[in-house]
Amino acid sequence: MTRRTLAGIAVAVPIAWAAGAAAQEASRDVTIVLPEQPGNLEPCGSIMTNVGQVISQNITESLTVIDPASGEPQPKLATSWERIDDLTWRFSLRENVSFQDGTPFDAQAVKFSIERMTGGTFTCNNIAKFGNAELTVTPVDSHTVEIKTDTPQPILPTLLSVAMVVSPATPADQAVNDPVGTGPYRLATFTPQTAVLERVEGYWNGTPEVAKATYVWRRESSIRAAMVETGEADLTPSIAIQDATNPDTDFAYLNSETTAIRFDTTLAPLDDVRVRKALNLAIDWEGLGGLFGDDVLRASQMVVPGINGHNPDLAPWPYDPEQAAQLIEEAEGDGVPVDTEITLYGRNGIYPNGNEALEAMVAMWQEAGLNVSLTMLDVVDWTRYMQKPFPEERGPNLVQIMHDNNKGDAAFTIPIFYRSDGLYSSLTDTALDAEIDRAMAATDAERTKAFQTIFAEVHDRVVSDAPMFHMIGYTRVGPRLDWRPSINTNSEIALADIRFKD
Structure with missing residues (x-):
């Protein structure tokens, strides 16, 4: 895969960061630096990237x-x-x-x-x-x-x-921050600064090489990359394209993530499909893609190619600002309050260059005639707008999302986003619900075709989101480690898979 280097970007690295390099060379401990702190370590939330990368298949x-x-x-x-x-x-x-x-x-x-x-x-x-x-x-x-x-x-x-x-000793009626599982590592500490996992002696599937893993979080991609470069950290699973400048340590891979903007279809003016179509048409998608790399793929649906149910006949929304403006004008002529403020809720650290992408999109929507503003939130506050029950006082809103489906089937995507009772769904559509139920019960070619039909229905009639890109991941791996990213990296980093070169 190609990798573009942006010249002229300087990173200031505190001298103290280099001090840990020599000590780490002699150990079997690793430090992993993540973009954001987990809101909790509840196993029931392991599908969330910042939780799953710590606990899944580890604890x-x-x-x-x-x-x-x-x-x-x-x-x-x-x-x-x-x-x-x-x-x-x-x-x-x-x-x-x-x-x-x-x-x-x-x-x-x-x-x-x-x-x-x-x-x-x-x-x-x-x-x-x-x-x-x-x-x-x-x-x-x-x-x-x-x-x-x-x-x-x-x-x-x-x-x-x-x-x-999880262990039967786990409270059954509340989320926890001290998960106990059967994995090769136990949680030693979890603080606002770090999470530390220690190897379990007598693990059923052998003894992994990593003895202890310390997780820290730094929002800035350049800092994460520098920490691995200097030896303060061994691995960071996500850096921005402009920081992926070292061919010996930086690896590009097609991951299973799809980025999008979810629309709240229940509140005006977003309850009008013309406005939702205009939101898709007003974006210069080719220009926006430059923030994510040459190999990023435009998305027309919320699963990547290769997932059962992906519809190869769906074309991504084009850039057509004239048609976007016309749709908004038509909606306004019919009494839709298109000048109502719409808040775009973004999540800090959700993916590299995510903030910059949202700022560009807001400018394009404003130019098309919509009153959109941007509010950036940390993960705990962002989750309130992402999943049900949505805040009653939310007002018309858009939510920045990134969805990971590496499980091979659209069943991991369609119900959660498009069924009326889906955790992330803003829809109430009984006809679509019935289609989803039939697809979930189907098998083989019938299942594939049913999911493809639903994605076409969502794209053409429902328009409840703006699919953005199937993402390319950039990972920096320190010289001590024999490890490479895979399609699973955005949902889990199995410590037992990490080997040391010496």
Whole structure:
């Protein structure tokens, strides 16, 4: 892949940062620098990048994991599975596994974890990936469970890759910051400055090379890159294109992230589809793409090519400012209050050059005749606008989003964004709900076609978002590590996969 270097950018590196380099060379400890601090370390929120990159497959593990090459589910805490009937799956569980608190892993622990995820006593982002499916877990014996769903779920083993299994000692009715799982690392400390993970002796799947991992967070891409360059950190999973200047340490990869702007379709003037179409047409997409690299792909839908259900016939919205202005004028002529202020809520650190992209988009929307303003938020405040229940006082709004689907199937995307009860959905559309339910129960070519039809419906009729780009990731890896990014990097960084070169 090509990588562009922006000349003339100087980075001031404090001398003290270099002091840690020599000490790290002699250890098996690593430091990972992330763009933002996790709001919490609740396993039920592991689909959030800043949470999953710390805990997924490190502290907590799932029954299945997805092979990034094939998209197929592979064994993890479950060793095998079979479909008993349209509504029932049976899973055989791994034996001789314990949680980090010493509790044995068994069928009752799986039942507890899934019921905790689906109980609804606190917000669980991960359950949104199951759409509106209801799960009933029944232990058959100590290491066999049956999971029954109220509607057919032909890819349940795939869906369960986001269900983190936690110790039965975990509170069932509240989010936690001290997760206990079956993974190779336990949480030592979590403070506003760092999270520290320590290796678990006697882990069921062998002893990983990394003894301890310290996570720190720095918002500025240039600082993250400099920390790895000087040896203060070993790895940062996300840097901006202008900082990816070292071919020996910087790696570009097509990740599974799609960036977009979600529209709140419930409030005027965004309840008028002409205004929503104008928001797409008013953006100079080619110019905007320059912020993210030559290899970034324009998106027409919220899944990347290769995901089952991606519709290859959908064209991205073009740049047509004249048509955008005409649509706004038509809406205004029909009494739509197009001069009402619309707030765009962005998230600090969501992806490199994200703030700059939003500033450019706001300027283009204002030029088209819409009254859009920008408010940047940290992750905790941004989440209030991203997921239900939305703040009652929110007013007309747009939300900057980045969605990761590396699981191989559009079921991880469509219900959460487009079903009326989806955690991120602003829609109330019973006809679309029925289409989604049929697609979720379908298999093989019928499933693919149904998802493709839904993406076309969302693009052409519903217009509830502005798909931006399928992203290229840039990662900097220090010289001590034998590790490379993959399509999974934006959702997890498995410490057990890291090797040392010496």
